[in-house]
Amino acid sequence: MAAVPLGILSALPKVAKADTASLIDVLNYALTLEHLEYRYYQMGIESGVIEGADRNIFLKIRDHELAHVNFLTEVIGNVLMGTPVEEPEFDFTAGGNFSPFTDYPTFLALSQAFEDTGVRAYKGQAGNVMESDVVLTAALSIHSVEARHASMVRRLRTKKGQDTVKGWITNGSIGSLPAATQAIYAGEENVMQGGVDVTSLTGIDAAAVSEGWDEPLSKDQVLGIASLFLA
Amino acid sequence: MKNELIKPKGLVTNTNRRNFLKFGTMSVAGAGLLLMGCNDDEDMMPPMMNEGVSLGSGDIGILNYAYALEQLEAAFYANVIAGGYFANANAEEKTIMGDLEKHERAHRDFFKAALGGAAIADLEVDFSSIDFSSRTSVLGAAKTFEDLGVAAYNGAGQFIENVDYLLIAGKIVSVEARHAAAIRDLINPGSDDFAGDDLIDSNGLERTLGFTDVLTAASTYIKTPIDFSQLPS
Numbered sequence: 001m002a003a004v005p006l007g008i009l010s011a012l013p014k015v016a017k018a019d020t021a022s023l024i025d026v027l028n029y030a031l032t033l034e035h036l037e038y039r040y041y042q043m044g045i046e047s048g049v050i051e052g053a054d055r056n057i058f059l060k061i062r063d064h065e066l067a068h069v070n071f072l073t074e075v076i077g078n079v080l081m082g083t084p085v086e087e088p089e090f091d092f093t094a095g096g097n098f099s100p101f102t103d104y105p106t107f108l109a110l111s112q113a114f115e116d117t118g119v120r121a122y123k124g125q126a127g128n129v130m131e132s133d134v135v136l137t138a139a140l141s142i143h144s145v146e147a148r149h150a151s152m153v154r155r156l157r158t159k160k161g162q163d164t165v166k167g168w169i170t171n172g173s174i175g176s177l178p179a180a181t182q183a184i185y186a187g188e189e190n191v192m193q194g195g196v197d198v199t200s201l202t203g204i205d206a207a208a209v210s211e212g213w214d215e216p217l218s219k220d221q222v223l224g225i226a227s228l229f230l231a
Numbered sequence: 232m233k234n235e236l237i238k239p240k241g242l243v244t245n246t247n248r249r250n251f252l253k254f255g256t257m258s259v260a261g262a263g264l265l266l267m268g269c270n271d272d273e274d275m276m277p278p279m280m281n282e283g284v285s286l287g288s289g290d291i292g293i294l295n296y297a298y299a300l301e302q303l304e305a306a307f308y309a310n311v312i313a314g315g316y317f318a319n320a321n322a323e324e325k326t327i328m329g330d331l332e333k334h335e336r337a338h339r340d341f342f343k344a345a346l347g348g349a350a351i352a353d354l355e356v357d358f359s360s361i362d363f364s365s366r367t368s369v370l371g372a373a374k375t376f377e378d379l380g381v382a383a384y385n386g387a388g389q390f391i392e393n394v395d396y397l398l399i400a401g402k403i404v405s406v407e408a409r410h411a412a413a414i415r416d417l418i419n420p421g422s423d424d425f426a427g428d429d430l431i432d433s434n435g436l437e438r439t440l441g442f443t444d445v446l447t448a449a450s451t452y453i454k455t456p457i458d459f460s461q462l463p464s
Contacts, residue, residue: 053421054421056421056422056423057421057423057425059423060423060426061426063435064426064431064435065435066435067433067434067435068434068435070434071434071435071436119405123398123401123402123405126388126394126397126398126401127394127397127398130389130391130394130397133389134389136388136389137385137386137388137389137439138436140384140385140388140401140404140439141385141436141437141438141439142435142436142437143401143404143405143408144381144384144385144404144405144407144408144437145408145426145431145435145436145437146405147404147405147406147408147409147412148408148409148411148412148425148426148437149412149425149426150409151408151409151410151412151413151425152412152413152416152425152426155413155416166326166327166330167327167409167410167412167413168330168334168406168409168410193341193399193402194341194345194395194399196341196344196345198337198340198341201340201341201344202336202337202340202341204333204336204337205333208330208333208334208337209333209337211330211333211334211406212333212334212337212338212403212406213399213402213403213406214401214402214405214406214409215402216398216401216402
């Protein structure tokens with residue numbers, strides 16, 4: 001297991017008990033999502049569905065998701081002294097609707113869906129962990145890794161002619177993803193930031209402005225999406 | 232238990248800069264911090280030092296820090312799309328560079344408006360070390376700026392007091408990370424550099440950088456002296 005940075009161990013005692021319970025709750029939610037991502041990539045790698053030239057990409061993503069699982073488990077259990085959630089049982093066919101481990105385009109499509117969901121999920125919790133500098137910083141440092149994954153997978157799908165999406169999310173578009181992914185992109189079309197319409201402020205088109213700011217999702221919204229893949 | 236989505240209440244209620252500044256002043260004062268250079272004069276000038284800028288303190292200081300980095304990125308991509316590399320780039324790279332120019336310009340103009348009278352002046356940039364006709368030079372610099380931006384936002388998050396500002400920073404940093412991954416993939420296609428071990432540690436955590444490291448790295452490209460001594464620590 002990867003070592004937890006010393007800074008976390010020394011900084012956390014400053015957090016009050018009530019806050020600790022709240023942090024454990026948020027981190028267990030994050031851990032649930034990381035379990036989902038790790039298991040998805042591990043099964044994808046074992047299934048042989050991934051094209052040879054792309055294997056290094058998904059090995060790297062799998063390694064990061066596993067590192068996130070181990071890191072969060074360690075912080076929840078041995079730093080915050082809580083109980084890390086067990087890995088749930090997943091059904092990546094979503095009740096027989098998808099075949100990600102025999103059909104590579106489907107594998108890539110769900111990968112994009114999970115990564116873009118992960119970015120929105122972490123963003124939605126930033127305010128809930130801000131009382132702890134170290135937990136916030138760790139969450140931000142996972143959040144940007146998920147965004148890098150998302151960008152890569154999105155562009156890979158387009159390079160293969162499976163979609164026309166870019167590394168960033170244009171409006172609230174799901175591109176060629178299954179309609180079931182609508183909730184993952186709902187709200188990404190937002191151009192109001194800080195109460196200001198950035199299109200009128202800058203004269204830049206709404207599509208580009210929507211790309212320039214990623215939007216958060218609440219825990220309930222994310223768990224609603226993830227529940228499609230729970231056995 | 233605070234598990235609900237943090238709803239951005241809006242930093243301002245309209246685009247009137249004077250109102251924006253008032254809100255910023257109130258929220259900063261409420262956090263017990265001093266808004267540098269702020270007084271009752273509604274036409275006040277941006278905080279300035281001799282031939283340099285001072286970012287100020289508290290959340291305003293951090294917003295000015297972000298604004299400085301977005302100024303740098305926006306100026307860089309403005310040069311990119313006017314240069315020889317872009318003119319001869321393939322369709323994919325033209326789309327990417329065109330998008331990045333718009334995103335960074337939108338970020339820059341957003342922060343300028345958000346800061347209103349507390350915004351630092353326009354920074355003078357120095358891109359003499361970049362050859363805008365060279366793909367290698369442009370992509371290398373883009374990688375530096377995007378990776379630096381991600382590390383800067385990730386490092387600054389913990390110092391932000393206002394949850395609405397934190398969320399806005401979060402909305403922007405993931406887009407910078409998307410940019411960084413794309414640029415890295417253009418440089419080394421199909422590799423795992425998009426999220427390389429040079430940035431991401433064995434816990435799967437991306438690099439964070441503090442104010443000094445970021446501004447030192449940026450100083451290669453910025454002529455204007457930046458005083459960040461009042462930023463939180």
